Each structure stands twice: as structure tokens, then as C-alpha cells.
Amino acid sequence: MTTPADTPLPEDLEAPGTTPEDVDEAPAEPEAPPAPLLLLADGLPPLIDTEAALVEYCARLAAGTGPVAIDAERASGYRYSGRAYLIQLRRNGSGTGLVDPVAFDSLAPLAEALEGTEWILHAATQDLPCLTEVGLYPSALFDTELAGRLLGYPRVGLATLVETLVGFRMKKEHSAADWSTRPLPESWLEYAALDVEVLVELRDLLAAELEETGKAEWARQEFDALRSFTPTPRVDAWRRTSGLHRVRGRRALAAVKALWETRDELAERRDVTPGRIIPDAAIVAAAVAMPADRAELQGVKGFHGRGAERYAARWVDALTEAAELDEDDLPSRSPRGDGPPVPRAWAEKDPVAAVRLQLAREAVLALSAQHSIPVENLLTPDTLRRTLWSPPATRDPGDLLDAVVDQLTALGARAWQVALTAPVIVTAVLEADRSAQTPPETAPEAPETPAAAEAPEGQDDESDGSGS
CATH class of the missing domain: 1.10.150.80 (HRDC domain)
Known part of the structure; x- marks a missing residue:
């Protein structure tokens, strides 16, 4: 017997000891207290804007131990250039340094102090160009944002990762400030110093998790690739x-x-x-x-x-x-590129390629879920499309795998990405070809109707249409 959902259960079928009033008045779960606010452990250091102050801090930096946390502030939204207007550094044993790059013709002492150290950056592709512009180049680096992506964290902003892993809440009220302003307000300098305050600790926690999950080598390959990062010029910006x-x-x-x-x-x-x-x-x-x-x-x-x-x-x-x-x-509506057509046009231009793309996308999505890595970090959409639009000609499985590996590598995929995605791309190519070569199934012959099968012997099967 079933009871309609809107019909009250008989009293003897209700859960013993509970009433609707009890449910309504159940106490709500207490909200977790907010994480403590991150503060500067050593107070706000003075702005480094003289040669003497720069040389003194660089000596301390060189005498420190371990990796160096680095951040840079630009004036996005205010200035055309992407130059650095403040560089923040912190290293164990050295403390925090706030360097005003505008005040110097050369940052050679800082470049020398950083030689051979590992840099810790958050979202390295944002800061590397402006640091390179002032003569600072990493010997090695660790990107905390990219590490968070490889580990599958749903939100990888610095404040979120610091609160999640280190347990402190960060101020973010000056994130959109005009850092070309001079003099820089003290509250802005404090905000900037906090960006590197626990970056070393965050790096160590993420590095340990990368080791535990077997992703440390993947991260190393990604970080090595970042060292030579140069922004791609925008075509038809x-x-x-x-x-x-x-x-x-x-x-x-x-x-x-x-x-x-x-x-x-x-x-x-x-x-x-x-x-x-x-x-x-x-x-x-x-x-x-x-x-x-x-x-x-x-x-x-x-x-x-x-x-x-x-x-x-x-x-x-x-x-x-x-x-x-x-x-x-006159310019055309769509830019002329060297890549394949947009995916929505594949079915019309090359139906087999469209099937390849669909199968490969599904397989890469499954890999993404399996390894808790965003799809775009597993393999860029452009690399996937280029490979599937013009795959190698061979269809021998072994030769095809070798050729796809070479193709992905030439397009800039890292070894760990190639190892994960090349096999599923090969499978997609072969399955799409097989589906194109398989003729459509012919419709089975219609079975005899019961009337025809049961017609009395000697009676004509064909009806005269009279209905009698």
C-alpha cells in the first residue's frame, strides 16, 4: 500500500518521539567562527627606495634560507603599461622587503641576491612579465595558484587558499588600487606585505600535498615551463x-x-x-x-x-x-587564423573529425574527473582541437600513438599531459574511423502479420479491399 505524499501518516507510523513541532524547533547548526585575520608578524617594514636601503636588504635576502616569496603590484585599469610599481619579497631569516622599482635605474643588486633561489609566486603568469621587465628572472619557481589547480581545489585565489590551508583570513580592500600613486599610503603597503607573509608556508603545504597525491612531477614540469613564459601577443586585439x-x-x-x-x-x-x-x-x-x-x-x-x-x-x-x-x-567578421574551424562547423566540414572531437572531449572530461584536474590544465582546448582536426595519417595503433605523442609535444603539451591524453586521443581517432566505415544497419524484413500467418489453407492472402 502507498500513501500519497500530502497525506499525513497515521499517528502510529510517525517516528517515535518526534512531532512536526519538534522538527521546526530543532536548533540550527552553529556557524563556524571566522578565521583570524592575517597580520604582519614583524610589523610593516619601511619602503625601500634608496640605493643604500636596497643594498642592505639584498644582503639580508642573500643570507636567508629556503625559497623566496615574491609578489608585484601593477596599476591595471589606470595605466597602459603592465610595469611593476611595487615588488614584495619575503624569505626565512630575511624578513619582508618592499621595493619601489620606480625609484631605481637598475635592480641588479636584487637580481644578484635572487640568483639560484626558488621563487614562490601566486598566478605567476601575471607577475613574471613585469618582473622580467626590471631584470629579474627566476632560476626555479613554485606557483601556488597552479599547484592549487593541479590538486583540484575549486577556488584557487590567494585569500581562499590561505584561509583553507593556513587558517588565516586576508584583507583584500586595496586589490584594485592605483599602485602608480606616489607616495604610497601606509595601509596599501601593509596590504601588499601581507601578500607574501605566509606564501612560504602555503607553498610547503601545497608541495606536501602534491607529493602525497603523486602530482609533484606534474607540477615540476608545469613550473619549469612557466620559467620561460612570455605573453602571447594578441592578434586583432x-x-x-x-x-x-x-x-x-x-x-x-x-x-x-x-x-x-x-x-x-x-x-x-x-x-x-x-x-x-x-x-x-x-x-x-x-x-x-x-x-x-x-x-x-x-x-x-x-x-x-x-x-x-x-x-x-x-x-x-x-x-x-x-x-x-x-x-x-575591409576586415572580415571572423579573424583569419591558422587553426581549425570553430567546433560547431566540424560536423559540416568533416563529420569524422566531429566524431573524433566528441569522443576525445568525453574521454578528457573523464580523465579530468578521475585526477581532479581542470580540463584546461589537463590539455588546452586549442591543442586538443588542432590534434583532432589534423591527426597523423597512420592508423596502426602503435605508430599512431607515437605520432600523436610527437604532435602533442610539438604543440607545447608537457610530458605528463601527453602521457595521460595521447592514449585517449588515439582511441578517439580509431573509433571515429571505424564508425565512419561501418555501413548503416539495414532495416529487418517486416514479420508476417498474424492474419496472414493464420489464413485458412486455400484462401488467398491478398485482400480485395472489400472488408468482408
């Missing part, structure tokens, strides 16, 4: 203009490109973020309206600010240039 989807026609696209490049040139010259000259919305609005002169331009939404008026003649020149371009020189 103007295509990232916000709102570009509202622009119709190649002529209007040319206007966006001309305005964007003009703005970028001005922003680089003035060392300000491009959006502070004119916003993307103004570029899109002008490309749609195509004003012919300054008066029309000032009627376009977004062209009323200081940057819009100051460079009005440049904006008009850019729009005129776009209006006069030959048809053959």
Missing part, C-alpha cells in the same frame, strides 16, 4: 571591443578597428588605460553612426568627455580612413 556584436557590415568593422587603434596609440603614449580616453561603447556607437565631421561626432553617445573632445580630429580622421578603404581591404 581590436576584435575584443565590448559590444562589437552590434556592429553590422565590414565598413563599420573597419571603423571600429581604426578608432580602436587610434585610441590604443594615444593610450600607450600617455600611459593610461585606453578606456579612460574613450570607452568601447563610444567606439561602437561611432562605427554604427559613421559621423562625417566633428559636429556630427560630438552628437554621438560617448563623445562628450575630455578624451573625446581633446582628440576629436583624430577620431574623425580614423572614421574617414575607414570610409575610404577599398572593399578588398
Whole structure:
């Protein structure tokens, strides 16, 4: 017998000793107290902005032991350049140093003190370019963010990892500050110093977990690859203009490109973020309206600010240039790349490749779950697509595996990534080929109808359609 869900159970079937009132009044689980706030153990050190102070700290740094925690502050959102406006360092036995790179023509003493040490960085790809710019190059490094990804932590921000593993809560109120400001406020310097306060301890905890999970060698290969990291130049960066989807026609696209490049040139010259000259919305609005002169331009939404008026003649020149371009020189809607087509077009262009991609994606997703690693860290989507769009010609399983290994390696995959993903890519290639070669199953012959099977002997099977 079943009882409808909205029908109260008889009194003798209720759980003994409980009533609805008891359930409603059950005390809530007490919330865990917040983690203690991370504070500077040695107080705030003075800003290092003189040669004497730099030499003194570098001597202490060289005398310290173990890896060196390093961080850098930039002025993203305020400046065009990605230069470092503050460099924070901390090492056991050396304490914390806050170096103002703007104050020095050369940081050679710091580079010498760091020679041969392991750097600890969080999100190394963000800080390495600006550190390289001032002559600092790592001999070895450990990226705490990347280690967190390899270990499968769902959130790998510095504050989250510090709270999860070290047990302290971090202040983050100055994360979007303009670090090109001088003098730097003391509260900002304290915030910056806290970013390296427990980075050594966090590194040690993550390193131990990498060893326990068998991922230490994977991490080492990733960290070695990071040492030679250089940002990939953006091709057709103007295509990232916000709102570009509202622009119709190649002529209007040319206007966006001309305005964007003009703005970028001005922003680089003035060392300000491009959006502070004119916003993307103004570029899109002008490309749609195509004003012919300054008066029309000032009627376009977004062209009323200081940057819009100051460079009005440049904006008009850019729009005129776009209006006069030959048809053959107008940009296309989609950028011309050297890679395979977008995945949604594979089924039409190469159905077998589309099947390969689907099978390989499913297999890589399974590997990702099995090893608790984000898919993009297991193998970049671009590497996977390039390999599956143009796989090696051989279909001998052993030769195909060797060729896929070579192909993935040439595309920049690390040895640990290749070892995990090459076999499933080979399987996807072979299964897709087999499915393409297997003819579709023919429909089975229709069975005899019961009426025909049971027709009396001597009676014609064919009906005359009379229904009698």
C-alpha cells in the first residue's frame, strides 16, 4: 500500500518521539567562527627606495634560507603599461622587503641576491612579465595558484587558499588600487606585505600535498615551463571591443578597428588605460553612426568627455580612413587564423573529425574527473582541437600513438599531459574511423502479420479491399 505524499501518516507510523513541532524547533547548526585575520608578524617594514636601503636588504635576502616569496603590484585599469610599481619579497631569516622599482635605474643588486633561489609566486603568469621587465628572472619557481589547480581545489585565489590551508583570513580592500600613486599610503603597503607573509608556508603545504597525491612531477614540469613564459601577443586585439556584436557590415568593422587603434596609440603614449580616453561603447556607437565631421561626432553617445573632445580630429580622421578603404581591404567578421574551424562547423566540414572531437572531449572530461584536474590544465582546448582536426595519417595503433605523442609535444603539451591524453586521443581517432566505415544497419524484413500467418489453407492472402 502507498500513501500519497500530502497525506499525513497515521499517528502510529510517525517516528517515535518526534512531532512536526519538534522538527521546526530543532536548533540550527552553529556557524563556524571566522578565521583570524592575517597580520604582519614583524610589523610593516619601511619602503625601500634608496640605493643604500636596497643594498642592505639584498644582503639580508642573500643570507636567508629556503625559497623566496615574491609578489608585484601593477596599476591595471589606470595605466597602459603592465610595469611593476611595487615588488614584495619575503624569505626565512630575511624578513619582508618592499621595493619601489620606480625609484631605481637598475635592480641588479636584487637580481644578484635572487640568483639560484626558488621563487614562490601566486598566478605567476601575471607577475613574471613585469618582473622580467626590471631584470629579474627566476632560476626555479613554485606557483601556488597552479599547484592549487593541479590538486583540484575549486577556488584557487590567494585569500581562499590561505584561509583553507593556513587558517588565516586576508584583507583584500586595496586589490584594485592605483599602485602608480606616489607616495604610497601606509595601509596599501601593509596590504601588499601581507601578500607574501605566509606564501612560504602555503607553498610547503601545497608541495606536501602534491607529493602525497603523486602530482609533484606534474607540477615540476608545469613550473619549469612557466620559467620561460612570455605573453602571447594578441592578434586583432581590436576584435575584443565590448559590444562589437552590434556592429553590422565590414565598413563599420573597419571603423571600429581604426578608432580602436587610434585610441590604443594615444593610450600607450600617455600611459593610461585606453578606456579612460574613450570607452568601447563610444567606439561602437561611432562605427554604427559613421559621423562625417566633428559636429556630427560630438552628437554621438560617448563623445562628450575630455578624451573625446581633446582628440576629436583624430577620431574623425580614423572614421574617414575607414570610409575610404577599398572593399578588398575591409576586415572580415571572423579573424583569419591558422587553426581549425570553430567546433560547431566540424560536423559540416568533416563529420569524422566531429566524431573524433566528441569522443576525445568525453574521454578528457573523464580523465579530468578521475585526477581532479581542470580540463584546461589537463590539455588546452586549442591543442586538443588542432590534434583532432589534423591527426597523423597512420592508423596502426602503435605508430599512431607515437605520432600523436610527437604532435602533442610539438604543440607545447608537457610530458605528463601527453602521457595521460595521447592514449585517449588515439582511441578517439580509431573509433571515429571505424564508425565512419561501418555501413548503416539495414532495416529487418517486416514479420508476417498474424492474419496472414493464420489464413485458412486455400484462401488467398491478398485482400480485395472489400472488408468482408
